[in-house]
Amino acid sequence: MSLLDAVAARKSHSKVTSDAPTHAELLPLVAAAASVADYGSLRPWRLIELRDDARSRLGTAFAEAVGLEGHHAEKLASKPLRASLLIAVVAVNKPSHKVLPWEQDVATAGVAHTLSLLLHDAGWGVMWRTGPHVDAPAVRELHGLADNERLFGWLYVGGLPEKVKPEKKSKFDPESVLSQL
Ligand SMILES: Cc1cc2nc3c(=O)[nH]c(=O)nc-3n(C[C@H](O)[C@H](O)[C@H](O)COP(=O)(O)O)c2cc1C
Structure with missing residues (x-):
């Protein structure tokens, strides 16, 4: 498959199986x-990488962020369990006289x-999620973030289900975004 075809074929997978790439498999992609x-x-x-119990701890941090208890807390806390690997x-943000913070953020994105493209190309299902609690103190603390660090969300990674819903993406007209001066 050409790079063009691989990029054009990328789509997010909200539902994935419990398979996940190993740490060693991730390294060349990273x-x-x-x-x-x-x-x-x-x-x-x-x-x-968040695997196993780390995902439950993230769920607990989500629930703590909104002060929920009981059924609602359990529901929110189960969100990170949607994939085996997050x-x-x-x-x-690195100190720099010439590179602005937003320019650094663009590199991170x-x-x-x-x-996510490379994971998709390797046959994994991926979905980038942030959610409303990405900046919550409990969530930041769990990830051990320093003051100059910010979470841009999680790539939820898992195996592709046997039945993947057929592509419903509407056709995109590149002329609508590519103009000339
Ligand atoms: C930074 C970022 C954060 C996102 N956060 C969420 C999210 O929290 N929940 C969600 O449903 N989709 C989120 N999305 C969108 C999905 O990752 C996905 O792109 C969207 O469902 C469209 O599907 P597609 O990638 O197949 O076009 C996010 C995307 C980006 C780039």
């Missing part, structure tokens, strides 16, 4: 994703998009 354009080569990002995307 290494390739690190090739995104990065002004000043600051590498203003890092990634954190990859937290962390933007790390690029890494997350590229990694």
